[in-house]
Amino acid sequence: MFQTTNYQGTKTENYELVIKQLRALLEDEKNQIANLSNAAALLNQFLDNVNWVGFYLTEGEELVLGPFQGLPACVRIPFGKGVCGTAASEKRTQRIADVHAFPGHIACDAASQSEIVIPLVKDNVTIGVLDIDSPIKNRFDEIDQQMLEAFSQALIEYL
Incomplete structure (x- = not known):
């Protein structure tokens, strides 16, 4: 049974725990929509700002x-x-400190100030992207990028 946890370790340790929780959520489920739904909910519960x-x-x-x-x-x-479209086409994470400075930014939510998008690449084909927006400029750092890429790699195993 999945349980939420109070995250009290370092930022990296907390991300590692979230990745373990992701694997526990997905290990017996084959439905892509169910797995993506739980992955989005898990990250939304874990990440602040x-x-x-x-x-x-x-x-x-x-x-x-x-x-x-x-x-x-x-x-x-x-x-x-x-x-999102840039991350998908380049197959490369986009970590944007200020979305308003990104040429061609698509503003779905005017409150968003920064964004990170991780391409989901399986067998060298972009199957989608993980998109996270923040109302705070420069919300995402190198640790966020590395650990969200690791989270995405774990998720791809179940897609």
Whole structure:
């Protein structure tokens, strides 16, 4: 049975615990939507100072809104457009300290100030992205990036 935990270790230790919790949530489930839904809920519960956590899934040459936690969002994002589309097309994490300084930023929520987008790449194909927004500028640091990439790699094993 899954239980939430008070995260009292270092930032890295807390992320490692969240990754273990993710694996426990997903280990016996094969449904992609259920797994992405639980992954979004887990991150939303764990992370502070975020206003949107969710997934966009590849459909042709665009990303389509998947399971998320937060306000209603943009439904379709072309590859190469905005932070999510750039992460998807380049297959590279985008850690943006100030979204208003990002050329072509797509503003789904005016409250968002910073963003991190991790591409979900399986067999060298972008199957989607993990998108996290914050109402605080420069919310995400190198540790967040490294550990969210590790979280995403663990998640990809179940997709």
